[in-house]
Amino acid sequence: xxxxxxxxxxxxxxxxxxxxxxxxxxxxxxxxxxxxxxxxxxxxxxxxxxxxxxxxxxxxxxxxxxxxxxxxxxxxxxxxxxxxxxxxxxxxxxxxxxxxxxxxxxxxxxxxxxxxxxxxxxxxxxxxxxxxxxxxxxxxxxxxxxxxxxxxxxxxxxxxxxxxxxxxxxxxxxxxxxxxxxxxxxxxxxxxxxxxxxxxxxxxxxxxxxxxxxxxxxxxxxxxxxxxxxxxxxxxxxxxxxxxxxxxxxxxxxxxxxxxxxxxxxxxxxxxxxxxxxxxxxxxxxxxxxxxxxxxxxxxxx
Numbered sequence: 001x002x003x004x005x006x007x008x009x010x011x012x013x014x015x016x017x018x019x020x021x022x023x024x025x026x027x028x029x030x031x032x033x034x035x036x037x038x039x040x041x042x043x044x045x046x047x048x049x050x051x052x053x054x055x056x057x058x059x060x061x062x063x064x065x066x067x068x069x070x071x072x073x074x075x076x077x078x079x080x081x082x083x084x085x086x087x088x089x090x091x092x093x094x095x096x097x098x099x100x101x102x103x104x105x106x107x108x109x110x111x112x113x114x115x116x117x118x119x120x121x122x123x124x125x126x127x128x129x130x131x132x133x134x135x136x137x138x139x140x141x142x143x144x145x146x147x148x149x150x151x152x153x154x155x156x157x158x159x160x161x162x163x164x165x166x167x168x169x170x171x172x173x174x175x176x177x178x179x180x181x182x183x184x185x186x187x188x189x190x191x192x193x194x195x196x197x198x199x200x201x202x203x204x205x206x207x208x209x210x211x212x213x214x215x216x217x218x219x220x221x222x223x224x225x226x227x228x229x230x231x232x233x234x235x236x237x238x239x240x241x242x243x244x245x246x247x248x249x250x251x252x253x254x255x256x257x258x259x260x261x262x263x264x265x266x267x268x269x270x271x272x273x274x275x276x277x278x279x280x281x282x283x284x285x286x287x288x289x290x291x292x293x294x295x296x297x298x299x300x301x302x
Contacts, residue, residue: 006175006195008167009042016046016162017058026160027135030117030151031144033164036194039144040115042164046142047078047111066106076105080113088120093127100131100139109138117143118150125152132158166193182207187214190248209234210241217245220299225292232279232291239279246272246298253302264301271297 005013012031019025029046031039045059048070052060060067069075079099081092096112104110114120120128131141132155143159145151167175172195173183181202183192187210191198201207209231216224232239250268253260275294 005042005045006038006167007171008165009038012042012162012164013045013058020058025140027139028132028141028159029143030148030156030159030161031142031164032148032161033146034166034194035146036191036197037164037166038196039146039164041196043113043115043142043144046140047113050109050111050140051075051078051106053108066108069106077108077110078113079111080115082115083119086119088114088117088124090121090123090127093120093124093131096141097127097131100136100141104138109140111140111142114141114143116146117155118145118147120151122152125155129154129158167195169193185211185214187211187245190244206235206238209238213238213242214245216295217242217249220295220302222292222295225290225295228291228295236279239276243272243276246294249298249302258302260301268298268301 016025016029031043033039048060048067049055049058051066051070053064053066054061060070062071066075070078079096081088081096093114096114100110100112114128117128129152141159148156148161169189169192172192176183176195176198179199179202181199185207188198198207201210212227213231216228228242232242247269250260250265250272254262254265271294275291
């Protein structure tokens with residue numbers, strides 16, 4: 001069960017627990033916040049609690065029949081939709097509608113979860129709207145989103161938005177230490193507000209690669225470019241991390257007043273964004289901007 005939540009989730013959980021105790025828990029909860037703050041963990045915690053036969057303060061008991069089904073990963077009254085690829089399609093949302101419209105097999109609540117709802121296509125969002133407009137009793141929808149601006153206003157207005165705030169550095173370091181994740185990386189300050197990303201990197205075994213990308217962004221050498229190319233061939237998603245380090249390097253240069261003009265700064269930012277676009281949308285040999293050329297352009301100005 002997901003009973004152990006990080007300390008920075010306590011205010012959101014307390015708010016939701018009070019709403020449930022007062023009989024005012026909305027049927028659709030939108031957990032909103034920056035990527036890496038643990039929204040999925042809190043969503044799973046809520047699902048466990050809503051299906052539990054003996055919850056306390058919106059926390060599952062971990063011992064009842066329903067909790068045992070959740071622990072086994074086969075509760076018939078729980079459905080999760082996670083994006084496969086870059087979007088959530090209409091078929092997945094129609095499956096949720098079908099699921100929520102049928103009786104609960106265990107005779108209690110039914111809970112559907114949508115991870116990263118901001119990735120829904122327009123047709124998927126329209127299909128979800130129909131479900132939100134006609135809620136059934138004892139049916140709950142728990143939605144997470146990294147970017148509410150990508151959700152239609154019609155969806156936002158029909159959900160109860162719960163902001164999941166980022167931790168402070170001390171909270172993040174304490175939580176990561178409990179997970180046996182080191183916090184002594186030179187880039188820790190940059191990602192300390194998103195500790196679940198750091199934990200995921202440890203699980204994937206790429207913490208050394210992240211550190212190498214950090215040093216490459218600060219060294220801007222030909223050798224650095226070769227290392228970045230090797231890492232991105234293995235982990236293409238790391239291009240966002242590398243670009244983030246580069247953008248921070250630029251911001252630091254502007255702050256320190258090293259002679260970089262605002263126009264030069266804007267040109268270099270545009271170059272980095274172009275690099276990010278090509279990494280995601282253009283196949284290798286067709287890319288116009290190589291990593292070595294990008295680092296050379298930055299080196300000349302910095």
